[in-house]
Amino acid sequence: xxxxxIMPGYYDSNVYLINKKILVDTxxxxxxxxxxxxxxxxxxxxxxxxxxxxxxxHFGAAAAIIQKSGAKVGISEADSSALLxxxxxxxxxxGQRAKAPIPDILYQDGDQIPIGPNEKGEEExxxxxxxxxxxxxxxxxxxxxxxxxxxxxxxxxxxxxGRSDFENSVCEKMTASIHKLTQIPVQNLYPGHGAPTIKNxxxxxxxxxxxxxxMNP
Numbered sequence: 001x002x003x004x005x006i007m008p009g010y011y012d013s014n015v016y017l018i019n020k021k022i023l024v025d026t027x028x029x030x031x032x033x034x035x036x037x038x039x040x041x042x043x044x045x046x047x048x049x050x051x052x053x054x055x056x057x058h059f060g061a062a063a064a065i066i067q068k069s070g071a072k073v074g075i076s077e078a079d080s081s082a083l084l085x086x087x088x089x090x091x092x093x094x095g096q097r098a099k100a101p102i103p104d105i106l107y108q109d110g111d112q113i114p115i116g117p118n119e120k121g122e123e124e125x126x127x128x129x130x131x132x133x134x135x136x137x138x139x140x141x142x143x144x145x146x147x148x149x150x151x152x153x154x155x156x157x158x159x160x161x162g163r164s165d166f167e168n169s170v171c172e173k174m175t176a177s178i179h180k181l182t183q184i185p186v187q188n189l190y191p192g193h194g195a196p197t198i199k200n201x202x203x204x205x206x207x208x209x210x211x212x213x214x215m216n217p
Contacts, residue, residue: 001118001146003016011125011152013025016190025058026060028061076139090167127143132170155191156208160191164216
């Protein structure tokens with residue numbers, strides 16, 4: 001799996017380009033995202049956009065990318081309604097209105113998303129892991145061969161955790177969701193904000209679990 005990191009602006013989410021054709025989240029600053037994306041690949045290369053959750057800073061640029069690429073959009077079924085809600089998406093916090101496309105794919109826990117063959121010609125997948133807490137339908141994405149986790153705003157590097165005080169947060173489930181992540185081996189952590197952790201990221205997730213246990217007993 002090849003991962004390229006696009007960091008558009010201060011408030012935007014990180015954007016991850018996988019195998020030159022799949023995006024995990026889009027950020028919200030369309031011009032910046034497209035400019036940085038097209039230094040990696042033509043926008044027309046993008047076939048699929050996977051949203052880790054329905055907050056505007058993670059999907060605001062999706063419409064502009066789709067206009068150039070025709071890409072499909074997937075999000076968890078539980079968070080799909082947030083894409084059309086100024087309140088649930090927190091778009092109003094950024095002085096914006098929710099204007100995301102209707103998703104093409106609604107993911108469930110355990111779904112396998114094909115991302116293309118590896119160097120051995122074997123098909124690789126992202127596994128959808130349901131991690132409610134930051135939002136009711138937050139998901140993480142796990143690639144087992146490289147032991148890579150795209151964590152959205154559930155956990156960040158160095159023991160950080162996502163906020164659980166939004167309109168559609170479920171703080172009582174945050175700790176259980178992070179505990180689920182401690183049960184899988186993670187080398188590379190690609191969070192929704194901040195720098196990734198490359199190598200032995202399970203330690204970072206353990207710290208996140210300890211932090212959440214204190215904040216959300």
